Amino acid sequence: MQNMDTIQDIDNIQDLEIVARQMRMDWDERALQNPRFFVQSAKSEWDDAEFFRSGEVNVANEVMPDIHRICGGSRSPRELTMVEIGCGVGRMTRMLSALFGKVYAVDVSAGMINSARRALGDYRNIEFLLTDGKSLYPIPADTVDFVFTFIVLQHIPSKDVIKSYFHEAFRILKPGGVFKAQLNGAAEDPQTQRVPDTWDGVRFSTQEMEDLASSSGFQMESITGCDTQYCWVFLRKPW
Numbered sequence: 001m002q003n004m005d006t007i008q009d010i011d012n013i014q015d016l017e018i019v020a021r022q023m024r025m026d027w028d029e030r031a032l033q034n035p036r037f038f039v040q041s042a043k044s045e046w047d048d049a050e051f052f053r054s055g056e057v058n059v060a061n062e063v064m065p066d067i068h069r070i071c072g073g074s075r076s077p078r079e080l081t082m083v084e085i086g087c088g089v090g091r092m093t094r095m096l097s098a099l100f101g102k103v104y105a106v107d108v109s110a111g112m113i114n115s116a117r118r119a120l121g122d123y124r125n126i127e128f129l130l131t132d133g134k135s136l137y138p139i140p141a142d143t144v145d146f147v148f149t150f151i152v153l154q155h156i157p158s159k160d161v162i163k164s165y166f167h168e169a170f171r172i173l174k175p176g177g178v179f180k181a182q183l184n185g186a187a188e189d190p191q192t193q194r195v196p197d198t199w200d201g202v203r204f205s206t207q208e209m210e211d212l213a214s215s216s217g218f219q220m221e222s223i224t225g226c227d228t229q230y231c232w233v234f235l236r237k238p239w
């Protein structure tokens with residue numbers, strides 16, 4: 001794939017702008033090539049029904065079991081505002097918009113967002129936002145009930161970028177709001193000197209995830225799937 005140079009020594013560069021530019025370039029290239037495949041690589045060709053059905057299954061498995069904790073008692077999800085970091089072409093966004101009152105669907109790639117807009121333009125409660133790859137600007141502070149991200153952070157090649165998203169999630173959440181995020185917790189193979197790139201991003205130990213959560217101000221309510229690619233943290237902004 002063109003323009004997909006490996007990012008060397010990213011933790012030493014300390015320049016999030018360079019990483020952000022690389023992420024946008026690479027994901028725009030993927031959006032040109034085969035967006036649905038790069039969003040959900042189980043198949044190279046998807047028809048509309050099965051593609052959006054796969055998103056509904058992920059919402060059923062990763063959001064619905066926590067819906068009472070997210071809503072905090074008697075509220076309906078229709079009363080809540082949520083943010084999906086890395087919405088891609090709207091695979092999960094469609095179902096999230098059926099559940100929640102308002103969805104900010106955020107992505108680093110204009111190509112992905114344009115495809116999502118074409119598919120879901122009629123869903124009036126979705127607001128698409130092109131992010132700079134590391135922040136949730138222009139979403140105001142203390143205005144969101146729930147922030148969610150799935151198969152996105154595992155692709156980011158810099159721990160500093162992920163840290164920035166944790167701080168941003170904390171900023172935009174209301175007190176008592178929830179951040180549920182999937183990170184790659186699989187151990188590195190000590191035999192290989194893997195260099196993270198925008199496809200195979202950074203990985204976190206359980207201790208690093210706990211530190212990331214607490215240094216961003218969150219209380220960790222649960223962590224599951226430790227030591228696997230599908231490690232989930234469920235975090236709450238204190239009241």
Ligand SMILES: C[S@@+](CC[C@H](N)C(=O)[O-])C[C@H]1O[C@@H](n2cnc3c(N)ncnc32)[C@H](O)[C@@H]1O
Nearest residue numbers: 027039086087088091107108109112133150152
């Ligand atoms: C594998 S796709 C998953 C999309 C969606 N979460 C889903 O499950 O259908 C990863 C998405 O994350 C986006 N992405 C990658 N790096 C990002 C970043 N730093 N900030 C926001 N979005 C990012 C990509 O453009 C892509 O749309």
